[in-house]
Amino acid sequence: MPPRHEDTPTPARTHPALAGIRGSSLVWFASFGHERGGPVTHAIPARMALMAYPIRLADPQTKRYPDGTYHSPGEAPSLVITVNDPDQLERRQPIGSWNGMTVLRGGHMFALSNNGRPLYVDGPDGGKVLNPDLLDTARPRSDIQFMTVYVGMASHDASALTHRRIAPLGGIGRLVGTMYNSDWRAMMLDANAAG
Structure with missing residues (x-):
């Protein structure tokens, strides 16, 4: 699906961290x-x-839209939600939990299981490895079996965030606010039920 400019109200615009x-x-x-x-x-x-x-x-490439909004091309931080993609999990390690979600190293990714299977299991060297049986082959292919959520950003922005030098009302601050102030489990369950 091609990118969509936010020129009409959507659920994303109603989240308090994204409002205004x-x-x-x-x-x-x-x-x-x-x-x-x-x-x-x-x-x-x-x-x-x-x-x-x-x-x-x-920037001469900045466009103004009829609704009064602007867009400048280039790099941008992003709030990324993935479902059923083990690629998101295999290069990261669990470092704890927060609000019932597994927190993974590498951008403080949240991961949620929706099939009762653990995301990670004990590996041969005593560390954790991605569960090779994470996906339940008996479930319909369209089921959301697990979901990840993270804010992607440039490494210098990640360093600034770690050192608390990111403006809360800037783009990154608002995406991080959305990440930490959303009920991802409820959204995952609603999306799975609708699918």
Whole structure:
């Protein structure tokens, strides 16, 4: 699905952390398939990203839309939600839990299981490895078996966030606020029931 400029009200605009956003334009896109490509096997992987592009009024490529909003092209932080894509989990390690979600190293990703199977199991060296039986082959391919949520950003922005040098009302601050102030389990269950 092509990116969509936020020129009409959507559920994303009603989230308190995104309400009245200034200095960024919100654009979202969705796609199907594994992050690193390859065939779809037991469950259909999908991704949705909400991008917060910084608006640069002096940039000649900045566009003004009829509703009064602006968009500047370039790099943007993103709130990324994926379902059924083990690629998102295998390069990360669990570091704890928060509000019933597993927290993973590498951008403080949240992961939620929806099939009762653990995301990670004990590995041969005593560490954790991705559960090779994470996906239940008996469930319909369209079922959401697990979901991940994280805010993707440039490494210098991640460092600034760690050192508390990110403005809460800037694009990254608002995406992080959305990540930490959303009921992801309820959204996952609602999306799975609707599918």
